Amino acid sequence: MNIIVIGASTGGPKALRSLFEFLPRLDAAIVLVQHMPRFLNESFRRVLAERTLMDVSLAEPGQMLEHGVVFVAPSEFHLVLNDNRRIDLVRGVKVNYVCSSVDVTMLSLRPRGEDSFLGIILTGMAADGADGIRHIKNLGGLTFVQNQMTAAVYDMPHSALLTGAVDFEGSPKAIRERLVEKFGCIQTVSSPAAESTPGVEGG
Amino acid sequence: MNERIMIVDDDPAVRYTVQEVLRGANLSAIAVESGRACLEELRNGFRGVILLDIMMPEMDGWDTLEAMKREGLSEGNIVCMLTAVISPSAELETLKDDVLDYVRKPFDPDGLIATAKEYLSYLRTVPEGDGYEGEDKA
Numbered sequence: 001m002n003i004i005v006i007g008a009s010t011g012g013p014k015a016l017r018s019l020f021e022f023l024p025r026l027d028a029a030i031v032l033v034q035h036m037p038r039f040l041n042e043s044f045r046r047v048l049a050e051r052t053l054m055d056v057s058l059a060e061p062g063q064m065l066e067h068g069v070v071f072v073a074p075s076e077f078h079l080v081l082n083d084n085r086r087i088d089l090v091r092g093v094k095v096n097y098v099c100s101s102v103d104v105t106m107l108s109l110r111p112r113g114e115d116s117f118l119g120i121i122l123t124g125m126a127a128d129g130a131d132g133i134r135h136i137k138n139l140g141g142l143t144f145v146q147n148q149m150t151a152a153v154y155d156m157p158h159s160a161l162l163t164g165a166v167d168f169e170g171s172p173k174a175i176r177e178r179l180v181e182k183f184g185c186i187q188t189v190s191s192p193a194a195e196s197t198p199g200v201e202g203g
Numbered sequence: 204m205n206e207r208i209m210i211v212d213d214d215p216a217v218r219y220t221v222q223e224v225l226r227g228a229n230l231s232a233i234a235v236e237s238g239r240a241c242l243e244e245l246r247n248g249f250r251g252v253i254l255l256d257i258m259m260p261e262m263d264g265w266d267t268l269e270a271m272k273r274e275g276l277s278e279g280n281i282v283c284m285l286t287a288v289i290s291p292s293a294e295l296e297t298l299k300d301d302v303l304d305y306v307r308k309p310f311d312p313d314g315l316i317a318t319a320k321e322y323l324s325y326l327r328t329v330p331e332g333d334g335y336e337g338e339d340k341a
Contacts, residue, residue, distance in 0.1 A: 040329065
């Protein structure tokens with residue numbers, strides 16, 4: 001299984017809008033941790049779903065990862081991957097001052113068969129996700145961060161960069177292009193993007 | 204209530220400019236000069252996008268955010284901090300879940316409008332009874 005974990009905080013919704021704009025149905029599962037107030041979870045999911053051909057789901061306990069699907073971590077829970085497949089939601093103490101924590105999700109990944117991993121850190125304050133990026137690199141995965149020019153707050157990408165474990169730094173758009181190049185697409189029956197014409201945002 | 208955006212800044216020039224920029228994009232906004240005035244608007248029922256200056260006398264942006272949380276006034280609001288500094292204060296670290304974006308002064312008018320529209324679109328799709336009431340028809 002191909003597993004992508006994306007972490008974002010302050011400024012994340014705009015970066016993610018750019019990253020997900022016209023994103024095809026990737027041959028990979030995406031787990032997305034965006035620090036945000038709980039009441040925005042569902043509208044955040046809907047806004048993302050309007051941008052991409054991937055299914056976008058607010059993660060629920062017991063869900064199994066699936067290629068072509070984005071699983072959004074609900075606020076006030078840490079999203080933990082059991083055996084790289086099953087989603088557990090843990091209502092625990094804050095880690096890096098937040099719950100959901102990017103690090104908690106990334107650090108729950110384990111070596112397993114031919115699973116491949118990719119970690120992405122986007123705009124945000126402080127250092128959540130840096131330990132996770134190092135972990136993903138140690139698992140043999142790829143690691144991307146948002147560049148300073150496009151990040152509303154560069155601290156999180158910069159902290160990840162300082163681990164020395166980052167493979168690529170670029171705009172959300174450039175990251176999207178790399179994802180498509182790396183994982184390719186699943187054939188889809190319907191094409192929501194062809195039915196509507198969402199605005200294009202530079203990244 | 205038509206005003207769905209609140210500008211909180213002690214500088215009258217900033218309040219005027221931001222309000223005019225938003226008005227040019229048919230976005231209605233109220234402008235207040237302090238954290239205390241912001242809290243008063245919230246107590247009176249304002250829910251929407253708050254563009255909150257960090258550096259204000261007496262009660263700065265962080266104090267205002269903490270007071271919002273303490274009084275249970277955060278729910279239903281999207282907060283974007285406004286500041287001239289390049290990197291936010293470490294205080295933001297403890298309030299990361301409460302601050303969705305960070306807008307630097309001086310503003311790029313198009314960027315400011317895009318930010319306001321982006322977050323108004325989030326509020327439009329908040330399910331009923333989940334902290335936000337009303338539908339934006341703008």
